[in-house]
Amino acid sequence: MDLSAINPLALIASLIVASTPILLAAIGELVVEKTGVLNLGVEGMMIVGAIAGFAVSVNTGNPWLGFLAAMFAGAMLALVFAILTQYFLANQVATGLALTLFGLGLSALMGINYVGKKPPSFPKLDVQFLTDIPIIGQAFLNHDYMVYISILLVAAVWYFLKFTRTGLVLRAVGENHDAAHAIGYNVTFIRVLAILFGGACAGLGGAYLSLISVSSWTEGMTAGAGWIALALVVFASWKPWWIIIGAYLFGGVTVLQLNLQAVGVTIPAVYLSSAPYVVTILVLVIMSGGRSSAPASLGRVFHASH
Amino acid sequence: MSELLKIDGLTKAYPGVVANDDVSFEIAEGEVHALLGENGAGKSTLVKMIYGLVKPDSGQMTLGGAPYHPAEPKAARASGVAMVFQHFSLFDALTVAENITLGMENAPHRRELSERIREVSNAYKLPLDPNRIIGDLSVGERQRVEIIRCLLQNPKLLIMDEPTSVLTPQEVEVLFETLHTLSDEGTAILYISHKLEEIKTLCDHATILRHGQVVGECVPKEQTARKMAEMMVGASLHTPVKKNLHPGEVILNVQGLSLASKNPFGTTLKDINVTVRAGEVLGIGGVAGNGQDELLLALSGETASPRQMVQVNGVDVGDLNPNERRELGLLTAPEERLGHAAAPDMTLTENAMLTGNIRQRLSSNGFLRWNAARGFAKAIIEQFDVRTPSSENTARSLSGGNLQKFVIGREVLQDPTVLVVNQPTWGVDAAAAADIRQALMDLAEGGAAVVIISQDLDELREVSDRLAILNEGQLTKPAETADLSMDDIGLMMGGHMGDGSDNTTQEAAHV
Incomplete structure (x- = not known):
């Protein structure tokens, strides 16, 4: 066993790459849940985004178009969820689960011809003097653009929810949809928009997996990332910045335990593999201090009858 | 203008x-x-x-x-x-x-x-x-x-x-x-x-x-x-009429009931002694928060007390749970309609089943008898003029007055020997309130012992035969309502125990 074989800078760089798909999906789901909707279809939307982005990138040779396509595909799947739950008042839990199963099947079908193909490479932030900064340059400033976009997205969501009137309305809808309706806000419309945004983010996260971090298409490649994103929203107490902490923590421990396994640490592999889940949950539970800040209308069906 | x-x-x-x-x-x-x-x-x-x-x-x-x-x-x-x-x-x-x-x-x-x-x-x-x-x-x-x-x-x-x-x-x-x-x-x-x-x-x-x-x-x-x-x-309002009463045997007997509240902000019941006879309506007045909720819980069986503190027809029931007390004929209707008396998102039939199951035999061998339950719910709706499209509507969908009529009707129609109600006409319109009061008085006339806990003194003077006041968890000695002036009642509420002791006056002054 040789722990010095683990390079901390490379570790940080790879944890950021490992975390970004979850981060993207989770920040989208956070907005959805802030409006009081629980969409358990994140995994399905992610994997459909993964194959849609992959296919478009391979066919056009342009990874940016791939990401756009992934957002669109995720949003379209979310639209199905939105129509079922917001207009036909279907149960959100059941519909979300169905969406995940549907997404997994659909993506397998779409991806038959893409197994084993290589996506076009994606541009990196490659500014010589930044990358040359010792330590920081290697670990933080030499990533692909999507990493920075994802962090900007979190900042934007935080600012939007905290400082804009529209963000306040969105939170109000999730807090008490009857009151929001009584004051005169269009609860259903606001929720549909949020669901579409959540779908687009999940699609983006999926495409990041297939285009950048794994760089190939395999069936079922999200492997539970969508569920992690869902759990992360809860454990982060619906706070945008905590999502970053949670996602990077999870990604970090995942990468670390893989490294540890590689260098042959004597801890059994099952414990190491479960470490990311245990550590992330523990840290976020301790941070949230037992106070629940769940949107009060989360998961409840809204019907403007009274 | x-x-x-x-x-x-x-x-x-x-x-x-x-x-x-x-x-x-x-x-x-x-x-x-x-x-x-x-x-x-x-x-x-x-x-x-x-x-x-x-x-x-x-x-x-x-x-x-x-x-x-x-x-x-x-x-x-x-x-x-x-x-x-x-x-x-x-x-x-x-x-x-x-x-x-x-x-x-x-x-x-x-x-x-x-x-x-x-x-x-x-x-x-x-x-x-x-x-x-x-x-x-x-x-x-x-x-x-x-x-x-x-x-x-x-x-x-x-x-x-x-x-x-x-x-x-x-x-x-x-x-x-x-x-x-x-x-x-x-x-x-x-x-x-x-x-x-x-x-x-x-x-x-x-x-x-x-x-x-x-x-x-x-x-x-x-x-x-x-x-x-x-x-x-749209009709002349009838004031509930009191018939001449001949109270019978003592049915409900509360002896030295002292009980700490489960709620940290609640009131502790202190040495409550009261009897209610068949055919009698006992009114319990007082400002909210003086032990009304706790008394109802102690009588309904939601909080247990030492067994001899509450007796029904001479049987000790203090340690029995609500269903065991229902079996013996002690029924209650709490103040909070949605969430306590009725489950908001369940239908009226289901709500009828929840408290009516024991006395109306709405289940057998562990299986629900839906037709019987529906019949029971419909009987309540009909006899108590509950305005609802059907018995399959949820409790939440009813207005406060209609739900209250349903809740009271559900207990009255189970033919109780003792019925305890808390705030039976709170937030209920005048006509519905008159109906509810009349139903409670009719029930007493039929030989049941009725206890009405209320903050509406006019209501208590109208319907009760004897009146007592809850004050900081203590109950005054019941007095004949007809003999009491509003001033007397005011004094009782101020902490005069009706039996000469005025040891709570000072405590009550800051309520």
């Missing part, structure tokens, strides 16, 4: 019911106008049309002479119409300022808004801190938030939907002062209530609705409450 809002022939029908049928009336500037009517008379639908939440099928409105057709609440607010809701439209997790900004068009910037909230709330003697979270506020303070939200927009017309049903008497006084100030400044107020005494003191004019139609108008100050109640109900 010039005319502000004119309503002309408004009609709104829902499937199966015409909520408003050709409703017309006018409100002048600065007028306090009461909208009176029983539950389900169409008051709420009417104000929702004025506030733009519901579109009328036909009819016109004019506001200040100009046609007024609000398509949504935003349009209504822009025209100067504001509304304070009965069930507050507030967001618990948000601050006062955030809540207020949500209900405003063109809300000013944060800091400026906080400043204005402080200003306006102090001007109307409704102090509010803009930075507090709604969830931490009392009910009265929450209503202030709603009112300030309206006032910040300088409304010409302020609609208030049963604003006092959740307030303490002191809070009601403050509210009325504010409303008087507003009306002096020229703001018209449309005031919905069925508390007739309030309307008499507050309102200049009243429009009375029944089954969606305007059935009368009056100047409340010139009318008796009884006359207005009769106009609401």
Whole structure:
């Protein structure tokens, strides 16, 4: 066993790459849940985004178009969820689960011809003097653009929810949809928009997996990332910045335990593999201090009858 | 005073019911106008049309002479119409300022808004801190938030939907002062209530609705409450009649009941001694929070006591659970209708089953007898005039008065030997209240022992044979109601125990 074989800078760089798909999906789901909707279809939307982005990138040779396509595909799947739950008042839990199963099947079908193909490479932030900064340059400033976009997205969501009137309305809808309706806000419309945004983010996260971090298409490649994103929203107490902490923590421990396994640490592999889940949950539970800040209308069906 | 809002022939029908049928009336500037009517008379639908939440099928409105057709609440607010809701439209997790900004068009910037909230709330003697979270506020303070939200927009017309049903008497006084100030400044107020005494003191004019139609108008100050109640109900209101009673055996016997409350803010019951005979109604009065809830829980079996402290027909039941007590004929109806007496999202049939199962044999060998349960629910609905489309509607969908009739009816029809009810007519309109009181008296006449816990002294004087007062967890010695003057009752409430000891006077003074 040789722990010095683990390079901390490379570790940080790879944890950021490992975390970004979850981060993207989770920040989208956070907005959805802030409006009081629980969409358990994140995994399905992610994997459909993964194959849609992959296919478009391979066919056009342009990874940016791939990401756009992934957002669109995720949003379209979310639209199905939105129509079922917001207009036909279907149960959100059941519909979300169905969406995940549907997404997994659909993506397998779409991806038959893409197994084993290589996506076009994606541009990196490659500014010589930044990358040359010792330590920081290697670990933080030499990533692909999507990493920075994802962090900007979190900042934007935080600012939007905290400082804009529209963000306040969105939170109000999730807090008490009857009151929001009584004051005169269009609860259903606001929720549909949020669901579409959540779908687009999940699609983006999926495409990041297939285009950048794994760089190939395999069936079922999200492997539970969508569920992690869902759990992360809860454990982060619906706070945008905590999502970053949670996602990077999870990604970090995942990468670390893989490294540890590689260098042959004597801890059994099952414990190491479960470490990311245990550590992330523990840290976020301790941070949230037992106070629940769940949107009060989360998961409840809204019907403007009274 | 010039005319502000004119309503002309408004009609709104829902499937199966015409909520408003050709409703017309006018409100002048600065007028306090009461909208009176029983539950389900169409008051709420009417104000929702004025506030733009519901579109009328036909009819016109004019506001200040100009046609007024609000398509949504935003349009209504822009025209100067504001509304304070009965069930507050507030967001618990948000601050006062955030809540207020949500209900405003063109809300000013944060800091400026906080400043204005402080200003306006102090001007109307409704102090509010803009930075507090709604969830931490009392009910009265929450209503202030709603009112300030309206006032910040300088409304010409302020609609208030049963604003006092959740307030303490002191809070009601403050509210009325504010409303008087507003009306002096020229703001018209449309005031919905069925508390007739309030309307008499507050309102200049009243429009009375029944089954969606305007059935009368009056100047409340010139009318008796009884006359207005009769106009609401459309029939002469019968006062429950007391028959000559010949109380029989002692049925309920409470001996030395002392019990600490499970709730840290609750009241401890101290040495309660009382007996109730067959055919008798015992009234228990007192200001809320003096042990009423705890006493009901101790009698219903939700809190157990040493077994000999509560006896029914000579059997010790103190340690029995609610179902075992139901078996013996001790039934109860708690104060909180939704969530305690009835499960909000379950149907009336299911709710009937929940307490009726034991005595009505609504299940056998662990299987539910749905037909029997439905029959039982239908019997309650029919005999207690519960207005609901069917027994398969949820408890939540009923208005307060209708649900209360259902809850009381459900216990009365189980033929109890002892029935204990807490606040049987709270938030119930006059006609329904009279029906409920009559039913309770009929039950006693049929040989049951009835205990009515209430804060409405007029009600207790009307229906009870003997009256006792709960004060800080202690019960005065019951006295014949007929022998008691209002002054006597006042003294009992002030802590005089009726048996000469006045050891609680000082404690009670700060209640």
